[in-house]
C-alpha cells in the first residue's frame with residue numbers, strides 16, 4: 001500500500017517501524033529465554049533495558065517536537081483534543097523500567113525467584129504491548145492528520161526533520 005502522507009511530512013511511520021521491530025524482537029527473545037538460567041535472564045534484562053530506554057527516548061522526542069507544538073497550535077485555534085492531551089499520560093513505560101530494574105536484583109537469587117519474576121515479566125510485557133501497538137496506531141491515524149491539517153507544509157517538514165534527526169539509531 002502506498003504511504004498516505006509524503007515522507008517529508010510523515011512524523012510517525014519511520015520511528016514506529018523501529019519501535020515495532022523492537023517489540024517483535026523482545027517477543028521472540030522472551031519465548032527463547034530459560035528463566036532458570038541467571039545468565040539468560042541477565043541477557044534478556046539488559047536487552048529489554050536498552051529497548052525500553054529507546055521507547056522512553058521516542059516518547060520524549062514526540063513530546064518535545066510533536067505533542068507540545070500540536071497542543072500549542074490547537075490552543076491558538078481554540079480546539080480541544082483529548083487524544084493530544086492524554087497521548088502519553090496513561091503510559092506504562094516507567095512501570096516497565098522499574099520492573100526491569102527489580103529483575104536485575106533477582107537474577108542472582110534462586111531458580112524459583114527467577115521463574116516467578118519471569119511470569120510477572122511476561123504478563124507486564126503482554127500488557128505493555130497490548131497498549132503500545134494501538135497507541136502508535138492512534139498517533140498515526142489521529143495525530144498525523146491533525147498535523148497535516150493544522151501546520152503548513154514547511155512547518156511540518158521541519159518537525160519531521162527534527163523527529164527523524166533525534167531518532168539517531170534509525
Ligand code: FEO
Nearest residue numbers: 059062135136139
Ligand atoms: Fe510513537 Fe507515543 O509512541
